[in-house]
Amino acid sequence: MRTHAQAVVIGGGLIGCSILYHLAKFGWTDVVLLERSELTSGSTWHAAANIHGLHDSTNISRLQHYTMALYKELEAETGQGCGIFQPGSLYLAQTEAREHQLRLQEAKARRYKMNFYEVGRDEAERLHPLVDFDGIRCIMYEPEGGNVDPSGVTAAYAAGARQRGAEIHRFTPATATEAQADGSWIVRTPKGDIRTQWVVNAAGLWGREVAAMAGLQLPLIPTEHQYFVTETIPEIASMGRRLPSVADRDGEYYLRQEGLGLLIGAYEHNMKFWAEDGTPMDFGHELFPDDLDRIEENMMRAIQRVPAAAAAGVKKVINGPMIWSPDSAVLFGPVPELSNYFCCNGIIPGFSQSGGMGKLAAEWMIEGEPSLDMFGWDMARFGQWAGKAFTRARVQDQYSHRFKIHFPNEERAAGRPVRTRPVYEMQKEMGAVFGLNFGWEHPLWFAAEGEPREETIGFTRQNWWAPVGREARMLREHAGIIDISNFAKYEVKGPDAEAWLNALFANRMPIKVGNSCLTPLIGKRGGIAGDFTVTRLAEDGFMVIGSGMAERFHQRFFKSVPLPAGTTFRSRTEDLGGFNVAGPKSRELLQRLTNDDLSNEAFPFMRSRQITVAGVDVVALRVSFTGDLGWELHCKAADQVELYRALLKAGAEVGAGPVGSRALMSLRVEKGYGSWSREYSPEYWPQEVKLDRLIKTDKQFLNRDAYLAVADKPARDELIMLSVSAKDADATGGEPIFLPDGTPIGQVSSGAYGYFVAQSLAMGYVKAGTAKAGDKVTVAILGRPHDAVLLAHPPFDPEGKRLRS
Numbered sequence: 001m002r003t004h005a006q007a008v009v010i011g012g013g014l015i016g017c018s019i020l021y022h023l024a025k026f027g028w029t030d031v032v033l034l035e036r037s038e039l040t041s042g043s044t045w046h047a048a049a050n051i052h053g054l055h056d057s058t059n060i061s062r063l064q065h066y067t068m069a070l071y072k073e074l075e076a077e078t079g080q081g082c083g084i085f086q087p088g089s090l091y092l093a094q095t096e097a098r099e100h101q102l103r104l105q106e107a108k109a110r111r112y113k114m115n116f117y118e119v120g121r122d123e124a125e126r127l128h129p130l131v132d133f134d135g136i137r138c139i140m141y142e143p144e145g146g147n148v149d150p151s152g153v154t155a156a157y158a159a160g161a162r163q164r165g166a167e168i169h170r171f172t173p174a175t176a177t178e179a180q181a182d183g184s185w186i187v188r189t190p191k192g193d194i195r196t197q198w199v200v201n202a203a204g205l206w207g208r209e210v211a212a213m214a215g216l217q218l219p220l221i222p223t224e225h226q227y228f229v230t231e232t233i234p235e236i237a238s239m240g241r242r243l244p245s246v247a248d249r250d251g252e253y254y255l256r257q258e259g260l261g262l263l264i265g266a267y268e269h270n271m272k273f274w275a276e277d278g279t280p281m282d283f284g285h286e287l288f289p290d291d292l293d294r295i296e297e298n299m300m301r302a303i304q305r306v307p308a309a310a311a312a313g314v315k316k317v318i319n320g321p322m323i324w325s326p327d328s329a330v331l332f333g334p335v336p337e338l339s340n341y342f343c344c345n346g347i348i349p350g351f352s353q354s355g356g357m358g359k360l361a362a363e364w365m366i367e368g369e370p371s372l373d374m375f376g377w378d379m380a381r382f383g384q385w386a387g388k389a390f391t392r393a394r395v396q397d398q399y400s401h402r403f404k405i406h407f408p409n410e411e412r413a414a415g416r417p418v419r420t421r422p423v424y425e426m427q428k429e430m431g432a433v434f435g436l437n438f439g440w441e442h443p444l445w446f447a448a449e450g451e452p453r454e455e456t457i458g459f460t461r462q463n464w465w466a467p468v469g470r471e472a473r474m475l476r477e478h479a480g481i482i483d484i485s486n487f488a489k490y491e492v493k494g495p496d497a498e499a500w501l502n503a504l505f506a507n508r509m510p511i512k513v514g515n516s517c518l519t520p521l522i523g524k525r526g527g528i529a530g531d532f533t534v535t536r537l538a539e540d541g542f543m544v545i546g547s548g549m550a551e552r553f554h555q556r557f558f559k560s561v562p563l564p565a566g567t568t569f570r571s572r573t574e575d576l577g578g579f580n581v582a583g584p585k586s587r588e589l590l591q592r593l594t595n596d597d598l599s600n601e602a603f604p605f606m607r608s609r610q611i612t613v614a615g616v617d618v619v620a621l622r623v624s625f626t627g628d629l630g631w632e633l634h635c636k637a638a639d640q641v642e643l644y645r646a647l648l649k650a651g652a653e654v655g656a657g658p659v660g661s662r663a664l665m666s667l668r669v670e671k672g673y674g675s676w677s678r679e680y681s682p683e684y685w686p687q688e689v690k691l692d693r694l695i696k697t698d699k700q701f702l703n704r705d706a707y708l709a710v711a712d713k714p715a716r717d718e719l720i721m722l723s724v725s726a727k728d729a730d731a732t733g734g735e736p737i738f739l740p741d742g743t744p745i746g747q748v749s750s751g752a753y754g755y756f757v758a759q760s761l762a763m764g765y766v767k768a769g770t771a772k773a774g775d776k777v778t779v780a781i782l783g784r785p786h787d788a789v790l791l792a793h794p795p796f797d798p799e800g801k802r803l804r805s
């Protein structure tokens with residue numbers, strides 16, 4: 001066994017073998033995989049192993065299609081069969097909402113030339129004559145859908161990795177992982193120690209235990225999951241061909257052919273946890289006792305859909321464990337608090353995603369960054385706040401509603417609240433409806449007296465649409481008070497604070513005390529890894545404000561630039577609260593509460609000052625994400641309630657009141673402001689997001705060479721704004737954009753109704769040169785074409801006169 005390696009992968013299941021294979025394929029041949037038992041032990045061997053290409057996330061769809069194509073390449077490359085069956089998959093919609101979902105996925109498939117399209121009932125009955133299609137509104141067909149052999153695929157990955165020089169050691173558990181001062185690791189095993197550059201935790205059911213060796217707690221918990229296989233069904237035996245699988249997600253089951261019978265599985269509401277306190281180390285290829293009573297309701301719905309199953313006996317039942325994250329997506333990526341420790345844990349649709357995960361993992365470790373923006377998979381989306389109680393509640397909700405649609409803007413209540421600010425109870429009494437942002441509760445909108453305090457969900461405009469409009473118009477016409485406490489806030493102090501920030505960010509840091517600047521953070525591939533506001537509060541002190549949900553994500557970048565001796569960096573997100581007071585009467589509102597001169601001459605745009613508002617010390621920044629006249633006020637968390645009361649009281653005198661984040665979204669889209677993880681992404685170059693003007697190449701900064709490598713290249717995509725003809729639904733992000741002749745040219749990044757400008761709006765990217773201001777296009781809202789026109793400038797205050805007034 002090697003004593004040194006570029007990477008040690010812990011876990012010999014599907015995902016561990018895929019990562020090993022891709023590391024070797026990408027050029028790291030000095031890599032080792034350790035498996036405590038036999039390959040596929042744990043969850044891999046008993047998986048149903050269905051494969052499908054479409055997903056609500058466009059990037060995940062792209063990765064799933066990569067995975068499906070890879071299996072045939074693996075067979076040809078290694079000679080190891082993957083047991084590939086691709087008779088196709090039929091996707092059924094019983095409800096209007098499911099039809100919207102499927103039609104949107106079909107539009108995305110056209111955008112990326114994926115094979116997924118609608119079929120009529122006659123064609124569906126020809127494809128699968130055993131299905132009763134009564135009550136079905138819409139049927140989509142994916143010709144490449146199907147299933148694979150779990151052991152065959154895993155063996156193929158392993159064979160491919162070995163052929164490229166990788167080592168695989170079965171019956172060799174990792175007993176310790178010890179971090180070294182130089183960032184490397186020592187992995188201890190009963191057969192000897194390995195010093196490695198990277199540790200990869202792909203330990204499946206034992207992901208928690210492997211993480212604990214490194215002092216890490218992962219938000220994971222296992223459940224039982226059942227499917228069964230029927231005896232031979234005569235109609236199938238006489239068919240002479242393999243039948244497509246059936247995805248009837250409104251029925252809450254999955255169904256496909258297995259042998260000459262059917263495989264039927266379910267995610268039941270009466271779910272069951274397993275090994276909550278730790279996975280037994282001696283568990284391997286065991287199964288749990290059958291418990292079909294628990295999935296009886298789901299089974300009956302499947303039998304109603306395929307009546308031939310009713311007469312078939314049960315040949316075998318598989319009841320085995322799966323391990324889940326709080327949102328059922330993988331915990332993926334380098335751990336921000338550790339050096340060179342990579343996680344890939346909590347995978348549910350592994351056979352649809354294994355190739356994509358392996359490819360991105362190899363890119364991340366070898367090249368420093370994945371080629372696709374996968375923040376939805378990034379383990380940094382959760383922090384320490386995602387403890388056992390939260391994880392348990394969310395997993396219970398995710399499992400029991402596995403096939404429930406994740407609607408745009410939907411906020412699920414399970415496990416909440418986790419983190420609240422001092423004003424939470426006060427806002428609750430005021431009618432606030434809350435959302436979750438990196439564990440924090442924050443107001444989405446405020447219900448008036450008599451209005452429901454729970455929001456409905458769907459693809460069309462919901463019950464919050466009118467209240468949000470009320471708030472947006474109030475701010476534009478008078479003023480509004482927005483809780484921005486969930487913004488990430490950092491403090492940098494010391495004699496070399498300016499030098500450190502200049503070495504981190506692409507823009508030049510403010511020289512004068514009281515000045516602020518906007519700055520991009522550049523990724524390893526030259527794209528936009530973040531956008532920040534940096535304010536100089538003192539000669540040796542700065543305040544940095546960024547995306548709240550990306551606080552842990554950005555730790556990786558902050559750590560990449562060593563802090564000079566005597567300079568400190570710390571997060572202030574927990575101990576500072578904040579409010580944005582914005583709108584044409586915001587100056588009048590604030591001037592009632594402070595003796596400081598807030599006139600434009602004394603306090604111009606992009607300036608800051610430490611002032612007192614209603615007796616509370618605040619850092620006041622003259623900026624506003626609404627695009628209107630406004631100030632951000634940041635105070636100690638202990639003073640938040642006092643400040644909020646004073647602002648609301650003074651606001652009432654000028655026609656202002658509380659405003660939630662839904663209205664803020666609408667307001668910033670009206671102004672054409674980009675948002676991180678929507679418009680701003682590592683996938684896009686600065687010149688494509690119109691932030692290249694903020695980059696100063698006459699100084700050194702993080703990933704400067706990566707930026708210079710793309711700086712002179714023409715934009716591949718152009719950030720544009722659209723006015724959309726929409727009556728009952730608005731774009732939310734991800735909807736494809738087409739030319740009138742049906743040619744796909746881009747997709748929406750953000751969408752909202754602009755209440756003040758009375759237009760449905762969308763921001764997005766189109767392929768460079770395909771459309772210009774004034775051109776007509778269509779946007780696939782609800783999967784249907786909606787006429788739209790490219791705007792030459794944002795519809796609200798394009799010259800920035802109100803912002804600077």
